Amino acid sequence: MGATSHPQLDRLQEVVTALWPDHARFLRNSLAGYGAEDLAAIEDLARRVCALAGEDLDTFVRSYRWLCGEMNKEALHFKRRGEYRLSTFAEANAQVYSNGAFMRRYMEGLLVSQVLWRNHSAAFLYFRQAFLPRLPQPFRYLEIGPGHGLFLSVAAEHPACGLAEAWDVSEESLRQTAAALATVGLHGRVRLELQDIHAPTRPPGPAAAYDGIAICEVLEHLERPREALQSLRRFLAPGGTLFINVPINSPAPDHIYLLRDEAEVREMVTRAGLEVVDLQLAPMTGYSLAEAQRQKATVNCFVLAR
Amino acid sequence: MADVFECDPAKIQPDSTPDTLEAWDSLRLLDLILAIEQRAHIEISPDRLEEMMSVPAILRVIEESKGS
Numbered sequence: 001m002g003a004t005s006h007p008q009l010d011r012l013q014e015v016v017t018a019l020w021p022d023h024a025r026f027l028r029n030s031l032a033g034y035g036a037e038d039l040a041a042i043e044d045l046a047r048r049v050c051a052l053a054g055e056d057l058d059t060f061v062r063s064y065r066w067l068c069g070e071m072n073k074e075a076l077h078f079k080r081r082g083e084y085r086l087s088t089f090a091e092a093n094a095q096v097y098s099n100g101a102f103m104r105r106y107m108e109g110l111l112v113s114q115v116l117w118r119n120h121s122a123a124f125l126y127f128r129q130a131f132l133p134r135l136p137q138p139f140r141y142l143e144i145g146p147g148h149g150l151f152l153s154v155a156a157e158h159p160a161c162g163l164a165e166a167w168d169v170s171e172e173s174l175r176q177t178a179a180a181l182a183t184v185g186l187h188g189r190v191r192l193e194l195q196d197i198h199a200p201t202r203p204p205g206p207a208a209a210y211d212g213i214a215i216c217e218v219l220e221h222l223e224r225p226r227e228a229l230q231s232l233r234r235f236l237a238p239g240g241t242l243f244i245n246v247p248i249n250s251p252a253p254d255h256i257y258l259l260r261d262e263a264e265v266r267e268m269v270t271r272a273g274l275e276v277v278d279l280q281l282a283p284m285t286g287y288s289l290a291e292a293q294r295q296k297a298t299v300n301c302f303v304l305a306r
Numbered sequence: 307m308a309d310v311f312e313c314d315p316a317k318i319q320p321d322s323t324p325d326t327l328e329a330w331d332s333l334r335l336l337d338l339i340l341a342i343e344q345r346a347h348i349e350i351s352p353d354r355l356e357e358m359m360s361v362p363a364i365l366r367v368i369e370e371s372k373g374s
């Protein structure tokens with residue numbers, strides 16, 4: 001690391017280890033092996049996350065610790081039964097989405113995990129280093145289910161970005177994305193729309209054609225992810241690229257669609273009428289890819305498709 | 307424990323914790339729990355995972371899960 005400093009990343013790690021000393025080794029593992037360029041990008045990610053947490057960083061970190069505990073419970077179920085606990089949107093809605101107190105802690109914890117979980121930081125790096133550089137200049141960008149808005153804000157701030165839009169089926173999620181964008185100084189720069197990817201009210205065509213479409217950690221929340229991809233394909237501009245980030249073997253309170261390996265992801269993407277241009281796998285913190293595959297630990301799958 | 311963590315049994319001490327034992331992470335703890343459950347014919351509640359962060363704590367939870 002040499003003389004390069006990472007003040008926000010250091011601060012985040014300090015707050016976590018102060019509140020949760022046993023997590024120190026996990027944090028070391030999570031950042032091990034990253035080079036200077038990657039660490040600079042992760043520092044930028046940490047800066048955005050700390051800005052969103054604002055004065056409440058301690059609260060967010062406590063939510064993160066709670067989230068890790070909830071994930072462990074889901075993982076125990078997954079190890080016992082070999083499947084996710086829930087399988088329908090109605091169940092996830094009843095148990096998670098409509099539970100305001102649960103959702104608040106869940107979203108706070110997930111925000112912190114974007115920096116601290118290897119599979120999440122790897123997604124951010126892939127988005128910046130592999131996906132965005134493929135887009136033309138100027139590019140038209142669409143994101144589905146932007147949530148915390150971290151990817152969306154990086155795309156919208158990119159010098160080549162001509163237009164940035166995001167769709168979500170949940171009004172509440174859009175409100176949170178709007179607030180997040182305002183916090184990082186992008187108020188009004190991104191068009192946010194209430195849209196269900198299964199049934200968009202926008203007709204595909206030149207006014208709704210995007211050079212880059214990103215869908216990150218959304219497909220595993222859907223009952224019919226392949227159909228969602230089929231629907232999205234119609235919104236790709238000629239020569240456009242779709243970035244899919246979907247976790248494999250990833251038990252979580254609101255994950256309903258289980259993908260067991262890379263082959264299942266490839267099949268879903270190809271059967272949606274898309275061609276896989278690149279596919280990378282990022283195992284969770286503390287696991288090599290081979291070991292994660294052997295133990296059925298979470299691996300995130302990044303796909304570029306057209 | 308040594309089987310699950312794939313390490314030398316001598317490395318596991320009564321005062322071992324996730325911080326002193328390189329292979330002890332949350333997922334491998336779950337493997338340990340499943341192995342214990344099978345041998346002891348018990349089912350440990352997911353709500354007790356959080357406490358199981360030391361060898362004595364694991365033994366305590368196993369004891370308390372018997373007959374439940």
Ligand SMILES: C[S@@+](CC[C@H](N)C(=O)[O-])C[C@H]1O[C@@H](n2cnc3c(N)ncnc32)[C@H](O)[C@@H]1O
Nearest residue numbers: 145146147168169170173195196197216217218
């Ligand atoms: C877990 S969040 C993903 C947040 C962020 N992209 C990330 O990578 O962490 C999933 C989002 O997808 C949205 N979503 C779920 N089903 C959808 C659908 N059918 N159409 C559009 N958005 C949907 C949810 O409302 C939620 O905001």
